[in-house]
Amino acid sequence: MQRRLANVNVWTVTAAIIMILLFLPHLTIVTSIFSPSNENWAHMKEYVLGSFIKTSLILIGATAILTILIGLSLAWLIAQYQFPLRRFLKWALILPLSIPPFIGAYTYHGIVNFTGVIQTTLRDRGGMDLNPAYFDIMNLPGAIFIYSIFLYPYVYTITRIFLSQQSASLIESARMLGKGPWHIFFQVVIPISRVSIIGGASLVVLEVLNDYGVVKYFGIQTFTTAIFQTWFGLGDIESSIKLAASLMGFVILILMIEKLLRGRRQYSYSTTKVRPLPLIQLKGWKAFIATGYGLFIISLGFFIPIAQLIDWMILTFGTIPMGEFLTYVKNSVTVAGITATAIIVFALIVGNFSRLVYGKIAKLLPKLTILGYSIPGAVIAVAVVTAFIALDRFLEPLYRMIGVDTTLVLSVSLMMLISAYIIRFFAIGFNSIESGYDKIGTDFRDASRLLGVGLTKTFIKVDVPMLKGAIISGFILVFIDVLKEIPLTLILRPFNFDTLSTKAFQYASDEKIMEASQASLLIVCISALAIVVFYKFLEKEPD
Amino acid sequence: MFISIQNVCFSYPNTDRAALNQFSMTIEKGEVISILGRSGSGKSTILRLLAGLEKPTEGSLTIQGEVVFDGKTFLQPEKRGIGMVFQDYALFPHMTVGENILFGLFQLKKTEKKKRLQEVLELVELQDYEKRYPHQLSGGQQQRVAIARAIAPNPHLILLDEPFSNLDAELQVKIRKDLRGILKKANITSIFVTHDENDAHALADRIVKLKEGYIEVIGRPCDLLGIHRQQAQQSLPVQEERELVGV
Numbered sequence: 172m173q174r175r176l177a178n179v180n181v182w183t184v185t186a187a188i189i190m191i192l193l194f195l196p197h198l199t200i201v202t203s204i205f206s207p208s209n210e211n212w213a214h215m216k217e218y219v220l221g222s223f224i225k226t227s228l229i230l231i232g233a234t235a236i237l238t239i240l241i242g243l244s245l246a247w248l249i250a251q252y253q254f255p256l257r258r259f260l261k262w263a264l265i266l267p268l269s270i271p272p273f274i275g276a277y278t279y280h281g282i283v284n285f286t287g288v289i290q291t292t293l294r295d296r297g298g299m300d301l302n303p304a305y306f307d308i309m310n311l312p313g314a315i316f317i318y319s320i321f322l323y324p325y326v327y328t329i330t331r332i333f334l335s336q337q338s339a340s341l342i343e344s345a346r347m348l349g350k351g352p353w354h355i356f357f358q359v360v361i362p363i364s365r366v367s368i369i370g371g372a373s374l375v376v377l378e379v380l381n382d383y384g385v386v387k388y389f390g391i392q393t394f395t396t397a398i399f400q401t402w403f404g405l406g407d408i409e410s411s412i413k414l415a416a417s418l419m420g421f422v423i424l425i426l427m428i429e430k431l432l433r434g435r436r437q438y439s440y441s442t443t444k445v446r447p448l449p450l451i452q453l454k455g456w457k458a459f460i461a462t463g464y465g466l467f468i469i470s471l472g473f474f475i476p477i478a479q480l481i482d483w484m485i486l487t488f489g490t491i492p493m494g495e496f497l498t499y500v501k502n503s504v505t506v507a508g509i510t511a512t513a514i515i516v517f518a519l520i521v522g523n524f525s526r527l528v529y530g531k532i533a534k535l536l537p538k539l540t541i542l543g544y545s546i547p548g549a550v551i552a553v554a555v556v557t558a559f560i561a562l563d564r565f566l567e568p569l570y571r572m573i574g575v576d577t578t579l580v581l582s583v584s585l586m587m588l589i590s591a592y593i594i595r596f597f598a599i600g601f602n603s604i605e606s607g608y609d610k611i612g613t614d615f616r617d618a619s620r621l622l623g624v625g626l627t628k629t630f631i632k633v634d635v636p637m638l639k640g641a642i643i644s645g646f647i648l649v650f651i652d653v654l655k656e657i658p659l660t661l662i663l664r665p666f667n668f669d670t671l672s673t674k675a676f677q678y679a680s681d682e683k684i685m686e687a688s689q690a691s692l693l694i695v696c697i698s699a700l701a702i703v704v705f706y707k708f709l710e711k712e713p714d
Numbered sequence: 715m716f717i718s719i720q721n722v723c724f725s726y727p728n729t730d731r732a733a734l735n736q737f738s739m740t741i742e743k744g745e746v747i748s749i750l751g752r753s754g755s756g757k758s759t760i761l762r763l764l765a766g767l768e769k770p771t772e773g774s775l776t777i778q779g780e781v782v783f784d785g786k787t788f789l790q791p792e793k794r795g796i797g798m799v800f801q802d803y804a805l806f807p808h809m810t811v812g813e814n815i816l817f818g819l820f821q822l823k824k825t826e827k828k829k830r831l832q833e834v835l836e837l838v839e840l841q842d843y844e845k846r847y848p849h850q851l852s853g854g855q856q857q858r859v860a861i862a863r864a865i866a867p868n869p870h871l872i873l874l875d876e877p878f879s880n881l882d883a884e885l886q887v888k889i890r891k892d893l894r895g896i897l898k899k900a901n902i903t904s905i906f907v908t909h910d911e912n913d914a915h916a917l918a919d920r921i922v923k924l925k926e927g928y929i930e931v932i933g934r935p936c937d938l939l940g941i942h943r944q945q946a947q948q949s950l951p952v953q954e955e956r957e958l959v960g961v
Contacts, residue, residue: 614804617767620791621798622818623867632817636808 182626186524189517193594194539196554197546199561200419203412211401212410220417223394227421230314230386230393231376237319238375239368241468242326247360248465250334251342253450254458260465261331262706267472268324269698271655271672273384274691275321276314277679278476280388281483283308288479309389318379320472325378326371328706333367334360339448366433373429380422381547383658384676394418395658398549402662412557415550422545477695483688491689499690503670506585507653510592511646514600517593518645519638522604523630526613544598548591548658555591555663556582588663595659596652600645607641608634647705651698716903717741717764717871722773724759733759735927737773746897747905748918755924757907761873764905765798766791778870797864797872797902801879803856805848811835811859812844818867834862837896854885861893865900872897874906878913890916915939 401411559582619629678687774784782789838858
């Protein structure tokens with residue numbers, strides 16, 4: 172007790188306040204489980220909840236399997252073999268991540284639909300009149316394809332980095348023991364990369380559960396679309412909170428399964444010494460297949476949709492007034508910039524706190540705030556709106572005092588949207604900052620304090636400069652995630668406030684696919700640029 | 715009596731075992747003390763407690779007549795006037811050698827800062843290295859910068875955590891000599907922690923041997939040699955005897 176009391180200072184108090192604010196909205200959801208339910212909810216529980224769960228399970232199950240197949244095979248090829256275009260493919264294979272799945276979804280729909288490039292070509296040039304139903308991708312398998320082709324980089328990146336940096340001695344000793352490549356792949360590579368594979372796949376699963384754009388566009392009923400419908404269609408906030416609580420339960424279940432699958436091996440690094448895996452040269456048809464496979468995936472996940480988007484943009488350029496478009500850009504950059512800055516500042520404070528304080532509770536609190544990333548946007552939206560409306564009610568006397576004649580002030584402001592972003596994406600910034608703190612350790616801080624410099628000044632003069640890399644990469648990651656975000660922005664934005672992503676989504680939903688291309692391309696370009704900067708320069712990975 | 719440590723106990727959070735148990739000793743000004751023990755014996759803990767990086771569960775610590783810890787007081791590390799040389803030196807990588815050394819001299823005037831910087835650089839024989847960055851130095855040079863940085867603010871006491879562990883064997887012997895010279899020239903009370911008997915014997919005025927958080931022996935190097943021989947002859951099994959003489 173004495174130890175804990177002595178540690179109370181400006182830092183710990185600020186950190187505690189931040190963590191409580193980040194966590195509070197989730198509590199409103201949890202408590203809703205205990206509130207009495209209404210008719211709508213009873214109806215939903217009886218007739219539709221089961222089908223949401225079934226659809227979600229199929230979506231995440233199939234997507235997880237496909238992303239693992241694609242991600243792991245590519246990771247292994249790049250980590251172990253030398254073949255033409257390998258260096259290019261190594262980082263280009265991450266690029267599909269820069270295309271938000273909803274943009275990918277409407278682009279692919281545009282490519283394969285009746286007036287799309289494939290069917291028109293077949294009709295006009297090939298003289299074939301095929302049944303349009305063959306080309307329908309607006310269904311469950313179509314959604315699975317979209318998710319897999321745009322989300323596999325999560326598995327690919329994590330597994331490849333693990334394989335090329337950590338597995339050299341294991342794989343080489345397997346080779347010395349006379350095992351062939353297939354043997355090694357199944358008996359050594361898969362078991363040792365289990366933690367990274369599961370880590371990547373669970374990110375994919377959480378992304379799928381969070382997604383609203385693809386399923387809405389394809390007309391597939393899932394938790395997220397149901398939360399929206401109950402809220403806006405039925406105007407029943409209570410039931411949508413209950414739906415959100417069910418989805419949250421679902422996510423917690425997945426996190427538990429993930430922990431179980433990882434087993435006791437919670438860490439993927441067996442040694443801190445990085446020894447790159449030497450590459451084996453592929454020749455002849457083997458090299459051809461390897462290059463071809465990589466190019467095939469990257470074309471599906473990046474080049475084909477980009478080519479289509481560029482084509483549409485050229486066709487529609489000028490139809491959207493430039494001034495209007497620039498407003499969306501300004502809005503996007505403003506909210507993403509404010510959010511990323513706030514998250515980095517908060518993460519620095521909370522990260523510093525978890526270094527300074529002992530005890531299980533102190534270590535657990537930051538972990539709880541990370542939960543925000545696994546909680547789908549629709550759930551956070553519900554939670555934040557509920558919290559802000561309560562806050563407005565609480566502040567009503569104050570509003571009257573200063574002569575504001577409306578009762579809703581905060582809950583119609585941009586602050587609500589930004590708060591929701593912060594809760595949702597805090598984990599991304601925090602992970603980056605925390606690993607930065609881990610890397611520098613506590614010796615530098617201790618050394619500074621023993622030279623007579625206090626905690627706050629040490630933080631500014633020693634910690635922040637040493638964390639520069641982590642700060643920049645955390646900022647970039649949060650920034651592009653906010654840029655691509657859909658469900659939170661749609662629900663929580665102030666009236667008439669549009670960003671690049673909401674505008675792209677609206678155009679696509681209104682079947683103005685071509686008009687959506689301009690905003691989409693800008694999102695993709697910024698994200699792709701950030702990814703290249705991030706992996707090629709900040710991570711400074713050897714080739 | 716310059717430093718007094720009375721009945722200090724400490725255990726790390728989430729463990730039952732005490733890292734340090736009823737530790738008491740006094741140290742005179744200018745003395746070089748070596749704390750000797752195997753890993754896990756609690757030797758680094760003493761340094762961290764004196765520095766204020768950890769807080770004892772009970773006991774009291776007094777440095778130059780000032781109580782830095784007892785049941786009521788806890789003086790923060792930055793207020794204690796103690797220098798520390800870390801095992802991996804902890805030189806700030808984003809600052810040059812000069813900036814590292816000046817870091818603790820913020821209270822001095824500009825001209826005094828410059829003067830002090832030159833003094834300590836001279837003491838560790840690194841006059842021409844002021845503008846270099848830590849990563850441009852060899853291990854031995856880095857260590858001397860770390861010592862210079864710790865000594866620069868004129869601390870009451872300097873603590874060295876395993877000062878030789880990161881150096882190769884040949885360098886160790888040379889640095890050992892240099893270090894004793896530097897410490898004696900600066901007349902700073904110092905405590906260093908090591909697991910190597912030879913280091914302790916070559917450098918220290920007095921040696922404290924720790925075992926599982928308790929003081930096993932305390933005395934001058936020459937006294938301890940006698941005790942070892944006696945113990946070895948009387949009771950210790952063959953294997954441990956070997957380890958004691960460093961075979």
